[in-house]
Amino acid sequence: MMSSTTGRARAAGLTAALVTSLGVGVVGASSAVAVPSTGVMIAEVYGGGGTSGATLTNDFVELGNAGSVAAALTGWSVQYLPAVPSTSTVWQVTPLSGEVAAGGRYLVREAAGSGGTTPLPTADAVGTIPMSATAGTVALVESTTALTCKTAADCAGDSRIRDLVGYGSTAVVRETAPTANLSNTTSGARPALTDTDDNSTDFTVGAPTPTTSTPPPPPPPVASISEIQGTTRLSPLDGQRVSGVTGVVTAVRSFGSARGFWFQDPTPDVDPATSEGLFVFTGASTPGVQPGDAVTVTGTVDEFYPSGTPTTSVHPSTTELVGASWTVESTRNTLPTAEELLPGTVPEDFTPEADGGSIEALLLRPEEFALDFYESREGMLVGITDAGVVGPTTSFNELIVTSKPQQNPTARGGTRYAGYDEQNGGRLLVTSVIPFSQRPFPKVNVGDRLDGLTAGPVDYNAFNGYGILATELGTEVAGGIQRETTRPQRDNELAIATYNVENLDPGDPQDKFDRLAEGVVDSLADPDVLALEEIQDDSGPTNNGVVTAGVTLERFTDAIVAAGGPRYLWRQIDPVNNQDGGEPGGNIRVGFLFNPARVSFVDRPGGDAVTAVAVEAGPNGKPRLSVSPGRIDPLNVAWSSSRKPLVGEFVFNGKTVFVVANHFNSKGGDEPLAGRKQPPSRISEIQRLQQADAVRAFVDDLQAVKADANVVVLGDINDFEFSPVVSRLTAGGALVDLITTLPENERYSYVFQGNSQTLDHILVSGRLKTVDYDVVHINAEFFDQASDHDPQVVRLKPGN
Known part of the structure; x- marks a missing residue:
């Protein structure tokens, strides 16, 4: 339809020869010559949005501006009338706003159907008109008031109508002749912005091409x-x-x-x-x-x-x-070859340093540092042939192998953590992207190997560092390690052991109690005194105010008897509820078991959760405890939210031995070895140093009364034999850390991230005669564990 008044008058003349009745219009012949519009007109109509077979989700009307200046549309509307209107049919209205630029487009989104997959581009106006997919009439109107015309002649006489498109052969209201029929997948569009007042001439049928006034963003740049x-x-x-x-x-x-x-x-x-x-x-x-x-x-x-x-x-x-x-x-292309990690492939040096800051911005030097090497292979296929296992399979279906089997090897096939600068970069976590129904995840121990190729892309895991997400897994081959046993103590030897029993509580299955008991009887050979770490209260992690642990300890000592061991007695002190760390509600603590047939316990009443044990000079000038059992300085901030050490006074063959059971602050909160900050901060060490000072002060008090007092400090110190924490305990020779008396390749009781390491310790006073000392490997290297720690035992001959 022409954009000028003259054009509208000409259009009215063209329709004068129409024979009309309600809903029917027959076009008479005309020799009039149309003049192309130079303004805003309807450029495309589509009513198949969201219907069966459609790709687009919405109907739409698109406007175009053939003029040389922008055209304002505020106060205008797009309106729709069904192809064959009845007396009750009304025009549906979508108001417009804004403008359409010279030569530009303006997109009006209408109703959505239940089908389609592709939304329209961002629309300039939004309506809710459900247009027919095949036939109907669309008007561009210089008003937002609904039209009332129902015939081509009446509409030709309405000066508000800027443009009119009857689409589909049945459309009654149209300019001259309607367009061809449309469908769910086709629209009517003007190939060029020209208006001859003949819809059949001006519009062609084809795939819908909705265009918005907002220019589409340029395609993203191509990148490798x-x-x-x-x-x-x-x-x-x-x-x-x-x-x-x-x-x-x-x-x-x-x-x-x-x-x-x-x-x-x-x-x-x-x-x-x-x-x-x-x-x-x-x-x-x-x-x-x-x-x-x-x-x-x-x-x-x-x-x-x-x-x-x-x-x-x-x-x-x-x-x-x-x-x-x-x-x-x-499809079916050959995969890139996995880079084989040989013993010399990964650099020996573990990481660049950034003075405790982030190494993220540093240029990667994969030929110099292990962490840089893995980062430079992130997402790439790598593989290890006949990979040696240094971390056993966990309950999360993961294990750790090494590409450097001679890097700080242990005596049993692991990799030992020997210092803060010896992080062992050959270690790699292995998980799997193979469905377990196709390939069950391997169940392996330290010292086993995965024969053949284990390969997959390199990824980073928050719990274990860099690793292989295996698309190929080698075959499990046993390395042959066995659970160890130690010899029984002789009559004149006092056997003292430590065992972290990993959150033991009555809710644990009987099998756990039985296996821990077998470890005490068969592997540790019934030690005379046993310091236990991670004993929980009688309700376990249920946070209900219960702090007693008698049920837990009774069930454990019963299991020891059932395994053929002695009837142990116990001593411990209930903590203040939720003040000693560990699982909320678990009220974790340390405690003693002792065999009354071999050793006696000196009970002195008064010890409780908040009373500090003190060293006293006895009648014979020898040291004695003010309370037994007792806690070391329990109100000291060093023990905030942490297990308090327990001291007991034991007598063996008439000689007094002071035993200090410990479970120092965990390493939770420390930055990871493979973390973004290097060197990683050991935040938790601050509290352990304070704890070491408190325990050492107590030992000093004992030795001040009697320089050659028999003192054993043991338990889960949660730190390494080379750490500042252990150095605080051993300074000046007051205590000897027995793990350092073993060959280097045997110094470990725990395996973490594939590093065999020492967290558990037995330290003895320098004048206490040690017969022998043994870390008994029964848990840490095995996928089937009763605890995540290995126990230790020392056999002593106490002095006077």
Whole structure:
């Protein structure tokens, strides 16, 4: 329809020859010549949105401005009338606002259907009109008041109508002749913004092409995987949308809430610092790709931190693509060859340092540092042949292997943590993306191996550092380690042991009590005195105010008798509710078991949760305890939310021995070995140093009364033999840490992240004659554990 009054008059003349009746219009012949409009007109109509077979979810009307200046639309409307209106039919109205630029487009979104998959571009106006997919009438009106005309002649006489499109052969209201029929998948559109006042001439039928006034954003820049990964731990494209990222799918994670796939560029660049692998995160949706698919991916680059935020996380990030879409270009392609990690592949030095700050911005030097090496292979396929196991299978279906079997080896096939600068970079976590129904996860011990190739993409795990997400798993071969036993003590030897029984409470299965008891009887050979760590109260972790532990200890000592051991008695002190750390409600504590047939306990009343034990000079000038059992300085801030040490006075063959049972503050809160900050901060050490000072002060008090007093300090110190904490206890030779008397490859009682290490200790006064000392390996190296700690025992000959 013409945009001028003259044009409208001409249009009225064209319809004068119409024979009309309500709902019927027959077009008469006309020789009039139409003049192209130079203003705003209807450019496209589509009523099939959301219907069966449709791709688009909504109907729409698109306007176009053929003029040379912008046209204001505020106060205008788009209106719709069914193809064959009845007497009760009314025009439906969608108001417009804003303007349409010269030569520009303006998109009006109408009703949505229940089908379709693709939303419209951002619309300039939004209505709710459900248009017919095949036929109807759309008017562009210089008003928001609903039209009343029901025939072509009446509408031609309405000066508010700027343009009119009757689409589909049955449309009654139209300009001259209607367009051809439309469908669920086709629209009527003007190939050019020209108006001849003949809908059949001006509009063609084809696939809908909705265009908004907002110009579509330029396509994301094309990037390669190596360009995304960059030469530091952080992508130079972090937060940016990228496209055209190509590679071959190497692994798919189709379970859990962190699903996605890894793909790798088969044509790497020449920079060894840039990884050629990348993870595409799909959330809870299973990606429809398979290993061997060649894909082209579009997505947003993101640095994912497994805990915390970019400013608070202690762990490094993993570079990935999120909000991704992809095209499978071909299938069944050969996968890139996994890089084999030989003993000399990973550098010996573990990490660059940043004076305790983040190493994320440092340029990667994969030829110098193990952590840089793994980061430069993030998402890439690597593999180890005949991998030696240094960390047993856990309940989370994970294990740890090493590519460097001669790196600080233990006597039983592990890798020993020998110092803060010996983190053992050959260690790698192994998890699996293979469904367990196809390949059950291996159940292996330290010293076993996975024969053949174990391979997959490199990933970072918040609990265990860098690892392989296995797409191939070697075959389990036993290394042959056995659970150890120690010899029984002789009549003139006092056997004192320590055992962390890992949150023991009455709610544990009987099997745990039985296995711990067998460890006491069969492996430790019924020690005379046993210091226990992690005894919980009689209701376990139920936070109900219960603090007594008699049920727990009775059940344990009953199990020892059932295993063939002696009837042990116990001594312990109930803590103040929820003041000693551990599981909330568990009221964890240390305690003593002792065999009354071999040793006696000196009971002095008055010891409770808040009363400090003191050293007194007895009638014979020898030291004695003010209370027995008693707690060392329990109100000292050193023991805040931590287990208090328990002291007992024992008598063996007429000689007094003071035993101090300990469970120092845990390492929770320390920064990880493979973390983003290097060197990692040992935050928890501050409290353990205070605890060591308190225990050492008590030992000094004993030795001040009698220099050669028989003193044994033992338990879970939660620190290493080379640590400042243990050095505080041993300073000046007051105590000897017996773990240091063993060969270096035997100095461990615990395995963490594949590092065999010492957390448990037995320290004795320098003049106490030690016959022998033994760490009895029955738990830490095995996937089937009664506890996560190995017990220790010392056999002594107390002096006078």
